Amino acid sequence: MNARxxxxxxxxxxxxxxxxxxxxxxxxxxxxxxxxxxTGLRQPPAAVAQVALQEDVDVIGLSSMAGSHVSYCKRLKxxxxxxxxxxxxxxxxGSIPAPDQxxxxxxxxxxxxPAGTRLEEIVDFINERCK
Amino acid sequence: MTSQQKKVTGASKRRQDISxxxxxxxxxxxxxxxxxxxxxxxxxxxxVGLPGxxxxxxxxxxxxxxxxxxxxxxxxxxxxxxxxxERFKFxxxxxxxxxxxxxxxxxxxxxxxxxxxxIGEIGxxxxxVDSLKDFEVAFDGIDLEKITVxxxxxxxxxxxxxMYLAMAEKRGYDLSKxxxxxxxxxxxxxxxxxxxxxxxEPSIKLVADTIEYCANIAPKYSPVSVCGYHIRESGADPAQxxxxxxxxxxxxxxxxxxxxxxxDEFASRLSFNFNIYGNIFEQVAKFRAGRGLWAKIIKExxxxxxxxxxxxxxxxxxxxxxxTKEQPEVNIVRGAYYALISALSGAQTMALCCYxxxxxxxxxxxxxxxxxTMQVLIEEMGLCDTVDPLAGSYYIETLTNQMRExxxxxxxxxxxxxxxxxxxxxxxxxxxxxxxxxxxxxDIESGEFPKVGINCYQxxxxxxxxxxxxxxxxxxRRQIERLGVLRDERDSSAVESTLAKLVxxxxxxxxxxxxxxxxVKAYATVGEMTDALVSVYGRYNEPVRF
Numbered sequence: 001m002n003a004r005x006x007x008x009x010x011x012x013x014x015x016x017x018x019x020x021x022x023x024x025x026x027x028x029x030x031x032x033x034x035x036x037x038x039t040g041l042r043q044p045p046a047a048v049a050q051v052a053l054q055e056d057v058d059v060i061g062l063s064s065m066a067g068s069h070v071s072y073c074k075r076l077k078x079x080x081x082x083x084x085x086x087x088x089x090x091x092x093x094g095s096i097p098a099p100d101q102x103x104x105x106x107x108x109x110x111x112x113x114p115a116g117t118r119l120e121e122i123v124d125f126i127n128e129r130c131k
Numbered sequence: 132m133t134s135q136q137k138k139v140t141g142a143s144k145r146r147q148d149i150s151x152x153x154x155x156x157x158x159x160x161x162x163x164x165x166x167x168x169x170x171x172x173x174x175x176x177x178x179v180g181l182p183g184x185x186x187x188x189x190x191x192x193x194x195x196x197x198x199x200x201x202x203x204x205x206x207x208x209x210x211x212x213x214x215x216x217e218r219f220k221f222x223x224x225x226x227x228x229x230x231x232x233x234x235x236x237x238x239x240x241x242x243x244x245x246x247x248x249x250i251g252e253i254g255x256x257x258x259x260v261d262s263l264k265d266f267e268v269a270f271d272g273i274d275l276e277k278i279t280v281x282x283x284x285x286x287x288x289x290x291x292x293x294m295y296l297a298m299a300e301k302r303g304y305d306l307s308k309x310x311x312x313x314x315x316x317x318x319x320x321x322x323x324x325x326x327x328x329x330x331x332e333p334s335i336k337l338v339a340d341t342i343e344y345c346a347n348i349a350p351k352y353s354p355v356s357v358c359g360y361h362i363r364e365s366g367a368d369p370a371q372x373x374x375x376x377x378x379x380x381x382x383x384x385x386x387x388x389x390x391x392x393x394x395d396e397f398a399s400r401l402s403f404n405f406n407i408y409g410n411i412f413e414q415v416a417k418f419r420a421g422r423g424l425w426a427k428i429i430k431e432x433x434x435x436x437x438x439x440x441x442x443x444x445x446x447x448x449x450x451x452x453x454x455t456k457e458q459p460e461v462n463i464v465r466g467a468y469y470a471l472i473s474a475l476s477g478a479q480t481m482a483l484c485c486y487x488x489x490x491x492x493x494x495x496x497x498x499x500x501x502x503x504t505m506q507v508l509i510e511e512m513g514l515c516d517t518v519d520p521l522a523g524s525y526y527i528e529t530l531t532n533q534m535r536e537x538x539x540x541x542x543x544x545x546x547x548x549x550x551x552x553x554x555x556x557x558x559x560x561x562x563x564x565x566x567x568x569x570x571x572x573x574d575i576e577s578g579e580f581p582k583v584g585i586n587c588y589q590x591x592x593x594x595x596x597x598x599x600x601x602x603x604x605x606x607x608r609r610q611i612e613r614l615g616v617l618r619d620e621r622d623s624s625a626v627e628s629t630l631a632k633l634v635x636x637x638x639x640x641x642x643x644x645x646x647x648x649x650x651v652k653a654y655a656t657v658g659e660m661t662d663a664l665v666s667v668y669g670r671y672n673e674p675v676r677f
Contacts, residue, residue, distance in 0.1 A: 015242075016325070017323075017324050017326050020366060023568070024565065024569045027569040028569065038675055041325050042240075042325075067255050067602065068251040068252050071251035095489070097490060097597075115489065116457060118576055119576065120576070
């Protein structure tokens with residue numbers, strides 16, 4: 001057992017306001033026993049990196065529904081490296097078209113959970129990787 | 132990753148245990164058979180009436196589709212205004228009778244294309260608009276008297292309405308006769324969709340400004356389309372969808388009345404937007420119940436005397452939450468049933484989600500297919516022959532009464548909790564709706580709530596071949612370049628003085644629409660006008676509650 005609960009950041013990157021999925025995932029993660037920090041909408045890369053650092057999270061999760069995730073993650077990646085956060089578990093969910101998934105993996109995303117993923121799968125993935 | 136867990140499955144849990152009671156999504160138990168006694172017990176036929184007559188349960192016009200079928204208005208817009216103009220013309224050539232404009236996110240939340248926060252988002256989910264110039268290009272060659280235009284925009288709606296009116300005026304249209312609609316329902320943006328800019332109070336003040344301004348300058352224009360739609364998409368059930376829509380519409384109505392307008396001066400220009408996915412009979416009953424209830428509210432609570440003030444005019448469409456990523460071809464079939472629901476419900480306007488929408492911005496052929504779906508109903512299936520064809524069914528009439536009663540209860544609950552404005556500002560309604568979305572997903576995952584392709588009739592499937600809408604970086608660059616040229620060429624002193632006047636008017640608390648119109652005509656940008664208002668109103672700070 002970990003001495004402390006796993007800390008997960010869920011952020012809404014970019015300008016998209018569709019947060020049904022993000023909020024559902026937050027609830028599922030809370031029910032699964034994680035400590036969850038939810039940023040709310042419209043987080044620029046710098047804000048996500050800053051909160052991740054301040055809150056000392058184990059997992060950085062993004063919820064993207066409007067397609068701007070690849071260019072966003074490129075910018076976030078630089079900041080994560082700069083702040084020494086690139087060893088954190090980095091995951092993304094939402095509307096993630098197949099052609100983007102390869103690019104996201106290359107950027108260092110550890111887990112990609114497109115719409116339709118079962119909640120349990122996300123919980124298990126985090127538990128497994130944060131042992 | 133997910134394909135390993137999938138297998139070919141059969142019927143849903145619900146079909147395997149048919150002895151259990153059945154409830155619709157709004158929580159009403161559905162009986163095996165309905166008779167005249169059930170109808171009587173639910174309140175009888177008092178609220179049914181005739182089409183075109185109070186309480187309008189059966190439809191807002193006497194002849195409905197027999198005279199004129201619903202307006203077909205597919206949601207469209209991407210890239211820059213030239214691209215969007217081209218797609219508009221394609222849809223019109225294919226028999227579309229209205230336009231429904233999608234804006235990109237920077238335009239929706241008041242950012243210019245050259246703002247740092249707009250990087251990667253310019254023209255992505257809708258067309259980019261920075262100034263009046265972009266409206267001139269987007270609607271070039273389109274007859275604004277023949278084709279009515281709906282602007283799907285909220286946070287920056289006051290600015291976009293001004294741009295539309297200014298563009299039409301410049302092209303010589305008489306604003307007193309101009310028709311069209313703006314979504315401009317900010318309260319629902321705080322609950323779902325999220326394109327807010329200012330705090331709640333100044334946000335709704337702006338909505339009231341647009342209603343008041345249009346009542347004077349463009350009395351045939353519909354400045355607001357109150358949306359239960361997105362609240363349903365965020366997790367509300369069908370009865371809540373309509374009840375929340377009505378409490379929001381009442382909040383705007385109250386604000387406008389405070390300014391001394393008579394309810395009959397503007398109520399007929401309020402329009403509505405509702406969702407069509409789910410149980411067919413529940414949705415049809417929802418729309419019929421809603422028409423009766425809204426008519427009663429406007430007549431009895433607000434004292435309207437003009438019957439046109441009492442009618443629930445609406446677009447009924449969409450249904451994205453009902454579609455699945457799994458077996459996407461099935462979405463074509465779902466879309467056809469949703470269109471049937473909308474037609475049976477007596478909607479004035481219809482927009483259908485396209486089958487590829489779970490993956491991408493719809494392709495031209497997917498949009499054409501949605502149009503054909505509606506056209507088949509009109510031309511081949513007899514949906515326009517008679518008004519309100521399901522009327523008189525014991526089931527439909529009973530359910531209509533029950534849905535209306537349920538909506539009244541929900542509206543009462545909102546009042547008891549201090550009203551919708553307070554609930555939105557405190558985040559309590561957002562939390563309630565999102566808790567329901569979580570519950571529904573758990574029910575879908577456990578198989579309690581049947582969903583074809585997700586918890587029944589699953590197949591092993593590979594990611595289907597989808598024609599992905601490409602994101603054109605070049606278009607974004609061109610948009611930024613054009614904005615640079617505009618900034619250089621326009622009369623900067625006119626921009627500065629009109630923006631200063633906008634700040635003054637916002638500070639004074641008078642209607643800001645005349646000042647926005649003046650700034651728009653001076654080619655001030657969306658970002659500049661938004662910043663001017665933010666300097667007075669501040670920005671919304673999202674309450675997060677779980």
